[in-house]
Amino acid sequence: MDHIEDDALCAAVGGPAGMRTAVDILYRRMLDDSSLAHRFTGADVSRLVAHQRAFLTAAVGGPDLYSGRDLGAAHSRLDLTDAEFDALCEHLAAVLRDLGAPASAAAEAVDRLQRLRPAVLRAPVDEGPRKGVEDSGGDGPGV
Numbered sequence: 001m002d003h004i005e006d007d008a009l010c011a012a013v014g015g016p017a018g019m020r021t022a023v024d025i026l027y028r029r030m031l032d033d034s035s036l037a038h039r040f041t042g043a044d045v046s047r048l049v050a051h052q053r054a055f056l057t058a059a060v061g062g063p064d065l066y067s068g069r070d071l072g073a074a075h076s077r078l079d080l081t082d083a084e085f086d087a088l089c090e091h092l093a094a095v096l097r098d099l100g101a102p103a104s105a106a107a108e109a110v111d112r113l114q115r116l117r118p119a120v121l122r123a124p125v126d127e128g129p130r131k132g133v134e135d136s137g138g139d140g141p142g143v
């Protein structure tokens with residue numbers, strides 16, 4: 001398991017409670033950031049909670065806990081930009097530093113989020129009509 005790494009990162013920001021605080025502050029700052037806030041207008045609270053959990057998990061537990069498909073599906077309609085993703089990463093790094101985490105720990109957390117960038121930004125929205133799924137057998141396991 002990845003618990004050694006997780007523990008190191010988590011401990012650097014004051015344990016699980018510290019991470020929760022960090023995500024809480026991160027959210028406040030995102031909602032306060034006029035370049036990001038509009039993205040969350042109208043989002044249902046339970047989704048925001050899911051979002052917070054996702055960040056917590058991704059930042060502390062690594063990206064493997066989320067499949068690219070779930071993230072792609074969750075964000076595909078939003079058509080998010082690299083700049084928005086960058087803004088979020090910068091907020092996270094700043095919050096972690098403000099809470100006293102060493103720069104290396106903040107960088108590690110951001111690095112973990114960065115690995116999810118392709119999944120979050122990939123927006124296969126209206127790539128044309130889906131002609132029906134061919135068959136679940138022949139193509140191998142996909143990506």
Ligand code: HEM
Pocket residue numbers: 036039040043044046047050051054055058071074075078080084085088113114116117120
């Ligand atoms: C590593 C980065 C990210 C992770 C791990 C993540 C995770 C998630 C997850 C798991 C959901 C699904 C929640 C649910 O429907 O139950 C979600 C939805 C959402 N995410 Fe993200 N997200 C990331 C980046 C972003 C960014 C950069 C933005 C915008 C600035 C954003 C805005 C949203 C919004 C608005 C929803 C709700 C979509 C809806 O209501 O249909 N996310 N995110």
